[in-house]
Amino acid sequence: xxxxxxxxxxxxxxxxxxxxxxxxxxxxxxxxxxxxxxxxxxxxxxxxxxxxxxxxxxxxxxxxxxxxxxxxxxxxxxxxxxxxxxxxxxxxxxxxxxxxxxxxxxxxxxxxxxxxxxxxxxxxxxxxxxxxxxxxxxxxxxxxxxxxxxxxxxxxxxxxxxxxxxxxxxxxxxxxxxxxxxxxxxxxxxxxxxxxxxxxxxxxxxxxxxxxxxxxxxxxxxxxxxxxxxxxxxxxxxxxxxxxxxxxxxxxxxxxxxxxxxxxxxxxxxxxxxxxxxxxxxxxxxxxxxxxxxxxxxxxxxxxxxxxxxxxxxxx
Amino acid sequence: xxxxxxxxxxxxxxxxxxxxxxxxxxxxxxxxxxxxxxxxxxxxxxxxxxxxxxxxxxxxxxxxxxxxxxxxxxxxxxxxxxxxxxxxxxxxxxxxxxxxxxxxxxxxxxxxxxxxxxxxxxxxxxxxxxxxxxxxxxxxxxxxxxxxxxxxxxxxxxxxxxxxxxxxxxxxxxxxxxxxxxxxxxxxxxxxxxxxxxxxxxxxxxxxxxxxxxxxxxxxxxxxxxxxxxxxxxxxxxxxxxxxxxxxxxxxxxxxxxxxxxxxxxxxxxxx
Numbered sequence: 001x002x003x004x005x006x007x008x009x010x011x012x013x014x015x016x017x018x019x020x021x022x023x024x025x026x027x028x029x030x031x032x033x034x035x036x037x038x039x040x041x042x043x044x045x046x047x048x049x050x051x052x053x054x055x056x057x058x059x060x061x062x063x064x065x066x067x068x069x070x071x072x073x074x075x076x077x078x079x080x081x082x083x084x085x086x087x088x089x090x091x092x093x094x095x096x097x098x099x100x101x102x103x104x105x106x107x108x109x110x111x112x113x114x115x116x117x118x119x120x121x122x123x124x125x126x127x128x129x130x131x132x133x134x135x136x137x138x139x140x141x142x143x144x145x146x147x148x149x150x151x152x153x154x155x156x157x158x159x160x161x162x163x164x165x166x167x168x169x170x171x172x173x174x175x176x177x178x179x180x181x182x183x184x185x186x187x188x189x190x191x192x193x194x195x196x197x198x199x200x201x202x203x204x205x206x207x208x209x210x211x212x213x214x215x216x217x218x219x220x221x222x223x224x225x226x227x228x229x230x231x232x233x234x235x236x237x238x239x240x241x242x243x244x245x246x247x248x249x250x251x252x253x254x255x256x257x258x259x260x261x262x263x264x265x266x267x268x269x270x271x272x273x274x275x276x277x278x279x280x281x282x283x284x285x286x287x288x289x290x291x292x293x294x295x296x297x298x299x300x301x302x303x304x305x306x307x308x309x310x311x312x313x314x315x316x
Numbered sequence: 317x318x319x320x321x322x323x324x325x326x327x328x329x330x331x332x333x334x335x336x337x338x339x340x341x342x343x344x345x346x347x348x349x350x351x352x353x354x355x356x357x358x359x360x361x362x363x364x365x366x367x368x369x370x371x372x373x374x375x376x377x378x379x380x381x382x383x384x385x386x387x388x389x390x391x392x393x394x395x396x397x398x399x400x401x402x403x404x405x406x407x408x409x410x411x412x413x414x415x416x417x418x419x420x421x422x423x424x425x426x427x428x429x430x431x432x433x434x435x436x437x438x439x440x441x442x443x444x445x446x447x448x449x450x451x452x453x454x455x456x457x458x459x460x461x462x463x464x465x466x467x468x469x470x471x472x473x474x475x476x477x478x479x480x481x482x483x484x485x486x487x488x489x490x491x492x493x494x495x496x497x498x499x500x501x502x503x504x505x506x507x508x509x510x511x512x513x514x515x516x517x518x519x520x521x522x523x524x525x526x527x528x529x530x531x532x533x534x535x536x537x538x539x540x541x542x543x544x545x546x547x548x549x550x551x552x553x554x555x556x557x558x559x560x561x562x563x564x565x566x567x568x569x570x571x572x573x574x575x576x577x578x579x580x581x582x583x584x585x586x587x588x
Contacts, residue, residue: 058411061588081413089411095403097329099336111325112412149408162411 010069011036011160011191012057017066019052019215026052028215029066036159037189039182041202041209043303049215050195054164057193059083071159085113088158092165094149098138102129102148105137109152123151128177142169150178160191167201179205199303209303223303232301233262233273236282239295240269247292251285269294276300318421322414326422327429334392334430340437343388347438354380355442370450374461377442378540381465382533385435386472386501390493392431393476396423397586398489416586424477424579431469436462464539464571471532471574472500478578481586504531525561532574539567 012034019027027049034040044050055061056068059075068075071086096105106120124133127147132140140148146169153161167175182192182205196202202209203223211219211226219226240248248270252263262273274282279298286293334340357365358376367373397420400406409419439462446454476493483489508527528534538561561567 055407058407060407060410081415084411084413087411089408091404091408093404095400095405095408097333097405099333100329104332108325108329109412112322112414114321114413152408 010034011038011071012193013069014057015067017053017056017063017068019049019056019061020064026215027056027063027212030215030217032210032217032220034191034193035207036191037186038207039186039192039194039205041206042193042195042212043199043202043209044212048212050212051164052215053212054162054193054195058087058089058162085156086159087162088153088155088160089162090146090149090153090164090166092168094145096137096145096148099136101134101136102140102144103133105148106152106155110155113156115156119155123155124148126154126181127151128174143171143174146170147174150181154181154185158190160193161185163192163194165196166194167196167198175201203303223306226306227301228276230301230306231275232305234276234279234301235299236272236274236279237266237297237299238269238272238286238293240289240293244289244292245269248286248289251288252282254285318415318417322418323422323425326414326419327426330423330426331429334427339392340430340434343431343434344437346384346388347435348441350380350384351377351439351442352445355445367445367449370446370454370457373442373446374457374540377439377461378537381468382537383501385465385469386533387497388434389431389469389472390476390479390497393424393427393473394480394483394489394493395486396427396477397480397582398483398486399480402486417583420477420481420579420583420586424473427477428470428473431473432466435466435469439465461540464536467568467571467575468532468536471571471578474575474578474582475532478582478585481582500531500533505534528561529567529570532571535567535570535574539564539571 010033012032014030014032017027017030017032018025030053042050042053052061056063057070057075059070059080062076070083073079073083073086075083100108102124103120106123107117109115110117110120121130121133124130127150129144129147129151132144137145137148146166150163150166153163167178170178179201185192194202194206206223208220208222209226210217219229221229238248245265249263252270252272262271264271272282283296286296354376355373356367358368358373395402397406400409410416443455443458443462446458475496479489479492479496483492508524512524528538
């Protein structure tokens with residue numbers, strides 16, 4: 001079976017995918033296209049169906065209904081080996097073999113992926129493990145194991161990378177190096193599917209994301225699209241001298257049309273929540289304060305606000 | 317389509333892992349020490365210590381192998397698959413261009429290589445002693461004994477891998493391994509004898525020898541009883557089967573079936 005026209009340009013395509021475990025419907029009728037070269041985030045609470053969907057995309061679990069294509073090849077009933085040659089996978093908890101060295105571990109994966117052994121040492125260097133290449137994995141820290149897991153995922157230059165909670169256990173420097181590597185891979189046109197609980201990490205790095213709730217795809221789009229769709233207010237933080245707080249409150253109340261939905265006092269002054277569309281009106285209302293307004297900071301709703309702020313927003 | 321390259325990659329990793337963690341060395345030492353002790357002290361109950369006849373030595377070693385080899389093989393293989401599943405490395409392996417059958421066969425062959433090497437290294441010392449005392453002819457008989465012992469190990473390893481596929485976690489897999497050791501090594505013959513004596517030999521007398529083929533430990537015992545005249549007189553239960561199961565090819569085929577069948581069943585059950 002070949003990919004149909006709607007899948008052209010899609011690195012991953014899901015049509016009506018469901019997975020049932022006995023009476024539990026873990027994934028419910030998911031339709032999804034992930035474009036080639038896209039960095040795609042998959043978010044959801046524990047038990048939302050993320051892992052099940054991930055495992056189905058990897059071909060580890062057959063769907064109860066629907067079809068999945070990865071790199072244009074059907075995952076179930078197709079050439080599973082061809083799919084797996086096109087992908088790299090980094091699981092959340094990287095479990096490797098303690099008695100092998102880092103280099104031996106990569107040699108093992110390289111043999112299975114039919115990658116020349118000569119690519120192993122550069123792969124280790126890419127994740128900063130060249131000095132530990134000949135040390136047994138049992139001596140590796142959790143972060144080093146995670147980096148070794150990332151190195152094996154990169155072997156063979158995969159077209160699609162599946163990264164499940166990829167920064168777990170990494171120190172800040174390694175996290176930065178990890179995102180730099182992903183940025184390079186993105187420039188090379190590699191498609192990446194990421195799941196992460198550290199939503200702040202994802203929001204500036206994914207092209208689009210999907211929110212799963214109780215197995216259903218509840219939202220899909222870029223972070224900006226989701227912000228707009230959900231209509232969450234942005235936050236304007238004002239730093240004022242103590243005597244000017246009341247004047248600022250009065251200015252906002254007088255300019256009723258500015259649309260501020262909440263005004264609250266803080267240690268530094270005021271915090272104003274307002275719809276994105278009335279941001280300028282709020283600032284205009286504060287204009288009479290002039291230089292008495294010491295500082296203004298405007299914060300868009302974060303992915304955390306979108307995801308955790310109001311769970312009922314994600315139910316249809 | 318099965319790719320041998322993938323199987324050999326997994327087997328080589330598994331074999332290296334067992335060498336590296338000194339499992340092979342430890343098991344070889346256990347075999348060497350026990351087999352030497354039995355070779356020299358096997359006749360202590362009869363009031364004689366020291367090397368006796370070739371037949372007597374092999375008969376003593378048969379008992380050692382029947383207790384020790386199944387236990388070691390079961391311990392080696394019980395977590396082959398369930399261990400990877402519990403650690404979380406199974407998903408990582410199966411997300412590679414590797415089929416479940418290739419993984420299973422690779423695991424089995426790697427472990428089988430480690431088990432065979434440990435047994436051969438451990439039993440080689442006694443082989444040397446026997447050749448020195450009884451000449452090169454001893455090597456023929458002893459070689460047959462060692463080969464059948466290795467086949468016994470491979471049969472129980474195959475059972476262990478099946479348990480590893482069937483069990484939900486390592487605890488259950490280890491429980492299954494222990495229960496099967498008790499069943500095949502201690503209980504099976506008692507059940508058969510009990511049934512035979514309980515019915516006064518009226519029922520099943522004809523099929524009784526063939527029922528011994530349902531236990532790889534008994535197949536091993538018969539194989540070694542069959543090869544040596546003096547030994548035939550020592551073993552009771554296996555002796556009965558000799559008239560019927562006198563063909564070493566039948567016994568060899570039974571042992572091979574005990575290696576292949578559990579593995580085939582494991583492969584059938586090893587599904588997502």
